[in-house]
Amino acid sequence: MSDVLLSVQGLKTHFGAREGVIRAVDGVDFDIGRGRTLCIVGESGSGKSITARSILQIVSRPGRIVDGKILLHCDSRPEVDLAALDPAGRNIRDIRGRDIAMIFQEPMNSLSPIHTIGDQLLEKIRLHHKLSRKAAEDRAVAALERVGIPDPKARLATYPFELSGGMRQRVMIAMALACRPALLIADEPTTALDVSTQANILDLIRDLQAETGMSVMFITHDLGVVAEIADDVAVMYLGRVVERGSTEQIFYDPQHPYTQALLASIPKLGARRQAGERLYAIKGMVPHPLNRPEGCPFHTRCPEAVSGLCDRRVPAQVSFGDNHVADCHMRDPEVLRAREAV
Numbered sequence: 001m002s003d004v005l006l007s008v009q010g011l012k013t014h015f016g017a018r019e020g021v022i023r024a025v026d027g028v029d030f031d032i033g034r035g036r037t038l039c040i041v042g043e044s045g046s047g048k049s050i051t052a053r054s055i056l057q058i059v060s061r062p063g064r065i066v067d068g069k070i071l072l073h074c075d076s077r078p079e080v081d082l083a084a085l086d087p088a089g090r091n092i093r094d095i096r097g098r099d100i101a102m103i104f105q106e107p108m109n110s111l112s113p114i115h116t117i118g119d120q121l122l123e124k125i126r127l128h129h130k131l132s133r134k135a136a137e138d139r140a141v142a143a144l145e146r147v148g149i150p151d152p153k154a155r156l157a158t159y160p161f162e163l164s165g166g167m168r169q170r171v172m173i174a175m176a177l178a179c180r181p182a183l184l185i186a187d188e189p190t191t192a193l194d195v196s197t198q199a200n201i202l203d204l205i206r207d208l209q210a211e212t213g214m215s216v217m218f219i220t221h222d223l224g225v226v227a228e229i230a231d232d233v234a235v236m237y238l239g240r241v242v243e244r245g246s247t248e249q250i251f252y253d254p255q256h257p258y259t260q261a262l263l264a265s266i267p268k269l270g271a272r273r274q275a276g277e278r279l280y281a282i283k284g285m286v287p288h289p290l291n292r293p294e295g296c297p298f299h300t301r302c303p304e305a306v307s308g309l310c311d312r313r314v315p316a317q318v319s320f321g322d323n324h325v326a327d328c329h330m331r332d333p334e335v336l337r338a339r340e341a342v
């Protein structure tokens with residue numbers, strides 16, 4: 001049995017717009033190991049959510065997967081390429097919720113406002129498992145109890161709007177985990193919550209993961225959260241993974257100038273800031289994918305960019321050992337040798 005649960009290879013998801021093709025995800029590669037947590041980081045617009053949605057084939061129109069593979073190696077079924085499945089077909093519907101579950105930043109988007117929590121949980125459980133109503137109800141109560149909802153039996157009759165944001169988030173996690181998925185995808189699930197609720201939810205996900213051995217793909221732009229929960233990290237920029245590696249490699253030996261800039265922009269714990277001292281900020285803004293720069297996509301903002309090279313040639317992937325790779329000309333020994341030779 002492979003150690004890899006999900007392998008994303010050369011994934012491209014594009015939107016055909018009147019102005020041109022928006023290449024939201026444009027050649028993304030990463031693996032998620034069994035029982036491991038992969039964090040995906042990157043500024044707004046880098047393609048994190050569209051990557052996650054591509055895995056479940058829930059990209060909204062006119063977006064569609066135009067290339068690449070998403071191989072799922074689940075214990076319960078033969079290897080399947082999710083990218084090749086019909087988004088409206090039975091196979092992917094079967095996988096959604098049962099093998100792979102997703103939670104979102106705003107629970108109201110995935111909870112129905114007009115149905116009770118109990119009805120929604122039961123429907124979800126009975127969709128994937130042939131259980132009597134009583135057995136499904138017991139399972140729903142157990143799921144709510146497990147995520148720390150007080151008096152879970154009585155809560156079955158409540159509507160989502162009757163709950164606080166933190167409680168709604170817990171209900172969404174209970175729904176996602178009721179079928180014991182092999183992979184939980186969490187897209188900024190704690191961003192809208194206050195700091196202590198956020199910490200509780202992260203603890204909860206971690207405990208559930210330890211119990212069930214599921215893998216987690218966690219999207220966030222909070223590097224503090226990454227340091228706390230990730231085993232592996234993929235850094236995205238303009239629809240591509242520009243660096244990936246273990247959490248130690250990314251935090252202690254970052255190679256890509258973009259990763260280095262992201263890390264330099266985190267406020268340091270305990271470091272007292274001098275009056276007037278500003279936090280490091282990456283210059284400029286992420287370009288819109290319609291105006292994707294030629295060559296290295298980061299060259300318009302990169303402090304190390306070399307004119308005539310970075311603005312012309314797409315960098316190759318350079319390996320720094322043990323699953324640690326980054327796409328940068330200035331870290332590529334071949335490019336550096338060639339530059340020295342002239």
Ligand SMILES: Nc1ncnc2c1ncn2[C@@H]1O[C@H](COP(=O)(O)OP(=O)(O)OP(=O)(O)O)[C@@H](O)[C@H]1O
Pocket residue numbers: 015017022023024042043044045046047048049050051060061062063221288289
């Ligand atoms: N429905 C859509 N139609 C056209 N373009 C879209 C659509 N949804 C997303 N995009 C484009 O895809 C790109 C990637 O979007 P995505 O939502 O994946 O970014 P993200 O990394 O999740 O950002 P954020 O941190 O803000 O959530 C964006 O630049 C956006 O313009």
Ligand code: SF4
Pocket residue numbers: 256257258296297298299300302303304305306310315327328329330331
């Ligand atoms: S390839 Fe050039 S522009 Fe891109 S990250 Fe490396 S140095 Fe910067």
Ligand SMILES: [Mg+2]
Pocket residue numbers: 048049050187
């Ligand atoms: Mg997003």
